[in-house]
Amino acid sequence: MPEDSEIIEQIVDRYDGDDGMLIPMMQDLQAESGYLPADQLRCLGRHLRLPLSRLYAVATFYSSFRLAPKGAHEVTLCMGTVCYLKGSASISEAITREFQVEPGGTTRDRLFSFQAVNCMGACAVAPVMTVDGKYYNGVSPASALEILYGLTKEHVTADKEEQT
C-alpha cells in the first residue's frame, strides 16, 4: 500500500535514517497500527537496508513489540483451583467452541484476546472472568458466552462511532 510506505518514510526521516534508532522507529510504527504487520516490517527493512531477520530479532526480543494484532477487548479467565472446581474448564471449552479461540489467542475478527491464568486471587467469587479489567464473578458457560456476545455489539457500535 502506498499509504504504508508513506508512514514508514516519515518514521525513517524522523530519525534521519539512522539504523541505530531502529527500536524507536519500530515503536513509532507499532503506535500506528497497534502491532507490527509483516509487510510493514519488510518495508522498513528495505528503507534501512537491513535484513528482515534483524528486525524480527528485535521484535521478538523486546516484550513491548507485538507481531499479531491484539483483540479489541481482553478477556481473562481464572483457572485457579477453586475456579477449576467450579467449572472454569467447561467455560473455557465453551468459549473455544463458540469463538474458535484457544487460550492465549485472539479471535479471527480481533474482537477479543483470550487468556487463561492460574489464579486471580478472587476465589471467594469463583469462577471469575475479567473483561478489560472488569470483574465478572460466579460465571457459568452460558453467562460467560452472553457477556462475550455483548462485546460484539459494543465493538460494532464503537467502530461506528469512530467512522462518523
Place this chain on the structure above:
Amino acid sequence: MTELGIKRFSSLVELEGMREKLLNSRSASAKSIHVCTGPGCVAKGSFKLYEIFCAAVEGAGSDVQVQAKCVGCHGFCERGPIVVIEPGGIFYQRVEEPDVAEIFRETVLGGRVVERLLYEDPNTGKKVEKANEIPFYKVQERIALSGNGLLDPTEISDYIAEGGYTALAKVLSPMTPEEVISEVELSGLRGRGGGGFPTGRKWRSCRQAEGSPKYVICNGDEGDPGAFMDRCIMEGNPHSVIEGMLIGAYAIGSEHGYIYVRNEYPLSVERLKNAVAQAKELGLVGETILGSSFSFDIRINRGGGAFVCGESTALMASLEGRPGEPRAKYVHTVESGFRGKPTNLNNVETWANIPHIINRGGKWFAGIGTEKSKGTKVFSLVGNVVNTGLVEVPMGITMRRIIDEIGGGIRDGKRFKAVQTGGPSGGCIPAEHLDARVDFEELTKLGSMMGSGGMIVMDEETCMVRVAKYFTDFLQKESCGKCTPCREGLAQMLYILDRITDGEGQVGDIERLEELGGLLEGTALCALGKTAANPVISTIRYFRDEYDAHILDGRCPAKECRGLFRYEIDPEACNGCGICLKNCPADAITGEKKVPHVINQEKCTLCGTCWEKCPFTAVLKV
C-alpha cells in the same frame, strides 16, 4: 519562557543575570502550592488535585499572589497525595479533592493551618506542621533528591532560579576537564546503578581512551521490581540529570549524549524530552554552550521492555538497534562501547549528584558517608513497612534506622523477618544483621548488594523460599538466553524451587541449588547471570531451616505455600456465625448456627476463602 524575557544565553553573565531577575521577580509574600506528582501520589489522583488548585488560583483574582505547581516526588508515598504550601512549608498529607477548597481558603488565603490534614507523629501523638519535623524526613539527607518537591520539573526557569546550571557555568568558567575529573575523584562518588565503580576513574579512563567520537550515556532503564528512585529523579528534576551529563561530557570530551529510559516510564520520557528542548532553546544544550567552544547534544531513547538492558553492554546494543544481549567485558566500554567507540555510561542518580559535587566541592561530598562509600544513597523503602516511600540517607546508616526510624517499623505490629536489597540480583538480610551499615562493601559481605537501591521489607509471614522463587522466576523470564549457564541454570533452579514449594522437595535439593548458584556466579557472561543466584544463595544462607522445613517436614513455616499448611477453626474464637460455611466453595465446612464450625480436611481445597472472610479471625493457618 519568552514571557519571562529569557532568550538563548550566549554567556555565563547572561545566565547569572537571568537568575537574579527570576529571584527578584519573586515576592516574599507570594504563596506557592506544591502538589506532588510522584508515581505514588499520581496513582492516588494528584493530577486532579493540581487541576483543582489551578482553577482555585485562577478564580482568586489578580490581587492574590499565588501559584500552584506540580513538583517531583516528595518521597512519603505512603501518605500521598502530598501538598505543601510555601512559604512556611506546611505539609498536608492524604489530601483529597474535597480538601482543596479548605486548604485554599484557610491556608493560602487566610494563613491558617488545617489541623486535620497534618501528619500525626505516632510516637508523640502530636500533629506536625513541617516536613522536617516528621520522623520519616528527619533522618534523611537529600542531595540527589534535593530538588524534588521544590521544583516544577516542567519549567527550566524554576531550576535556574534555584541555582540550576551554576555547576555547568562553574565548569565552563573555566575549569579544565582534568580539574573536573579530579573534583569528582576527590568526592569518592561511586556508580549508583549497582556496580559501585568509582565515577571519577571511569571518566578518566574514558577521557584517556583513544577514538572519537566519544559518547556519554545516562542509564535510565530502572528495571528492578520495587525500585523507582531513578524514575522520581527523571520526572522530578530532569535538569539535574542533564546538567550532570553536560559536566561529564565536558570532562570526557564528548559531544553526543543519550538517555535510555525504560519503556514503562512514559512520563519520564515526556519530562526529559521537554527538559532537553527547553535547555536547547536557552543554549544550555547544543552548539557552543553558554558562548563557549563546548557543544553537546542529547537524544532520548525509549527502551523496548527488557530487564537485561539495564546492563551496560546490553543497553548499548539496544541503542544500536539490536537485541539487548550483553557481551563479555574484557574490553571495557570506556574503550569500546557504543558503536565501538569510547563510551561513558552512568546511572541517573549518579548524574544527578554531579552538579552538587561541582558546586559544593568533592571534599564536601567525601565528608558524608563511610570510608569507601561516600555521599548519600536513595532507597525505595517498600514492602511490609509502615512508611513506604523514597528515602535518601547518608551511606553508613544502619539498616535498622532506615526501617525503624524512617520506615516506622513493621506493619500491623508483626515481626521483621528480612530485608531484600539490590533487586533481583540482590539478597535477603535477616534480623541479626540489621545493625550492619549500608555501604557497597558491607552489603556485599552479607551476600546481598547495593544494587539500584530497592529495599523490600518482609515480615514473619513471608516465606523465604517463595521469595527466592519469585526472583528466580523473574530472572529466568528476563534472561536474554545468550549464555548457557544463565539460560539453562536458572531454568533448573526454578524447577527445583517449584518442587520445594509444592512440597515435593528432595534431600539434596539445597546442595543442588548451591551448586547451580556457584556455576552461575563463575561462568555466566554478564552481571545479570553472575548475580542471578543471589536471592537463592542468600536465603539458603540465612533461612536454611525454612528450606529444610519444606523439604524434610513438608511444612511451610510462614504458611504461604499452598498444601504445606492447613486451615483449622479455633473453637474458642468461633461463634458459629456461618459466614465461612456460606462462602466455602468446596462445601468443606460444617456446623450448626452458633456452634463452632469444623473444616473437613479431606474436602478442603486450601483456597483460603474462610480465612479471608472470618470476621473473628477464628480460622487459623496451622
